[in-house]
Amino acid sequence: MRTFGLIGRSLSHSFSQTYFTQKFYRLGLDDCRYELFELASPHELPSLLAQHSDLAGLNVTIPYKEQIWPYLTDVASSAALVGAVNVIELRADGTLIGHNTDYVGFRESLRPFYTARGPESRALVLGTGGAAKAVGVALRELDIPYWLVSRDALGPHLTYAELTPAVLAAHPLIINTTPLGTYPDVAACPPLPYAALTPQHYLYDLVYNPRETLFLQKGREAGAQTKNGFDMLERQAEAAWDIWNK
Structure with missing residues (x-):
């Protein structure tokens, strides 16, 4: 199972889970799921990663798009250009790369x-x-x-x-x-x-x-x-x- 998800403080408003769940269904990706992870603080990211070894990618929303930087291994040029991260790439070697697709x-x-x-x-x-x-x-x-x-x-x-x-x-x-x-x-x-x-x-x-x-x-x-x-x-x-x- 490959798990993707959204991290933020309050996520009841988000359609991301519905969007990706429908996408997985259309593509026949039975081994993929999308979850919402409400974090009281970005400090909880390492614990989240430790608890979910099947995580394959994360989206980031308010208010952590800037606060999440210290927990990343590196940032892609898109995130460096914007100064904020809304996508985290989880590589096989454990590194976390921040990207920005918002702009x-x-x-x-x-x-x-x-x-x-x-x-x-x-x-x-x-x-x-x-x-x-x-x-x-x-x-x-x-x-x-x-x-x-x-x-x-x-x-x-x-x-x-x-x-x-x-x-x-x-x-x-x-x-x-x-x-x-x-x-x-x-x-x-x-x-x-x-x-x-x-x-x-x-x-x-x-x-x-x-x-x-x-x-x-x-x-x-x-x-x-x-x-x-x-x-x-x-x-x-x-x-x-x-x-x-x-």
Whole structure:
């Protein structure tokens, strides 16, 4: 039996297990299974590996995409580029290699949704964690200038208090990389001046459960184009599968 899995702090919202279980069924892979491993801390990773000798690959989600680094043997160029890990390759010799497939998944998911490029295509990236780093790399590769937005004043980042209607008007693409709105906390959303949204805006939420977060709902009601993160989930998952089976 080959076991794959997802590690994170709270995983009740995740579709990864369903996605891979269905994939294994379609491919007739009776010797593969996918499990959810909730860890109170990344310090629990060595113990998890010791308890599950059949582990063949892991995904990493919030909030461990950056915290997991000290427990890895090495990182691939994708993870070094982003500064975060969402895939762990477990090699036969016991080494753990960190990869990042988030940024490729997001980049390829964004291409058909938002086609503007260059200085007038500016974006706001809500959040500053590992997912935001992956989004930032993808935006740079697509030639889309952006600002990170955080709750607190951190270096060159904008704060939510600085997101005036004029700032929103100058940034047609808004990407939520925070967990706000994720099931079961579906009544939460980033604190934006939603009344300033227009049909010229594009809202992308990395959250995919629920299908339409309050962030996306408010955007849709303003006439904006909206997209959730399920397409990104599929793309990054397939890239992870390729890494585990190369």
